[in-house]
Amino acid sequence: MQTLYLGCLALGIIFAVVSVLVGDLIGGALHGVFDFVSFDFLNPAILAGGVTVFGGAGVLLSRYSGLEDGAILALSLLIAAFMGVVLHLVVVKPMKNSEMSNGFSMNDLPGRIGEVMVPVPAAGYGEIMVKFGAGNSLHTAASFEQHPLPAGIKVVVVEVREGVALVSEFEDRRGVDS
Incomplete structure (x- = not known):
């Protein structure tokens, strides 16, 4: 299980670094590909954040708690889901509401x-x-x-x-x- 948690943590960190460095290029190449999915919780930032938190929580709980593997897995999933909701409410939703257009006809x-x-x-x-x-x-x-x-x-x-x-x-x- 430790390998799964470390893999998720590493994947999330790599995704964050790649997003910062070449996010605009990837976004331009994939523009509109996932428009059919209209669920806000499937936002890539939220999913990547959830995977990263899942991995980080799993690593920390495995190393520093005496819980069984099943309990660590369940608790890591709960923490990741909670942080995904927090990320959506605190970052993604306010940013979406703040978008403004200066277009006119x-x-x-x-x-x-x-x-x-x-x-x-x-x-x-x-x-x-x-x-x-x-x-x-x-x-x-x-x-x-x-x-x-x-x-x-x-x-x-x-x-x-x-x-x-x-x-x-x-x-x-x-x-x-x-």
């Missing part, structure tokens, strides 16, 4: 407020910056009303045609009495 632009970065001539193209979430994106822009728009002013995107944002000067009417 050009269809999201109409109605957004932006700032002119490169002046927009009456009949030509300039550039605007629009804030999306925590980031900014730059877009080619043209004047919706064919009026020149200087750099630094606020504009609103009226529509998008052929990948170009058609903008108009933004007038803030919140502080104006009617």
Whole structure:
């Protein structure tokens, strides 16, 4: 049994080292291969952690306890399962929930407020910056009303045609009495 525990411990340590060194290459090569398995507990990090903890617990219990082989096996499995649950709840689940995308669609632009970065001539193209979430994106822009728009002013995107944002000067009417 000691060989099984040492093998699991060594396998887990080797997996961790290989994951750190070439994990992105392996992940890119195997991208999507295991997507049909949608159980969170089958996450490779959890499985490798469980195997490593199983081996480590087995080695420690064999050397430092007076328990029988069957009891050591059962206790090692319980410890590995417990640590797998802890790893899932403390590391994997919070990391999955923290994933954020800064992607957007050009269809999201109409109605957004932006700032002119490169002046927009009456009949030509300039550039605007629009804030999306925590980031900014730059877009080619043209004047919706064919009026020149200087750099630094606020504009609103009226529509998008052929990948170009058609903008108009933004007038803030919140502080104006009617």
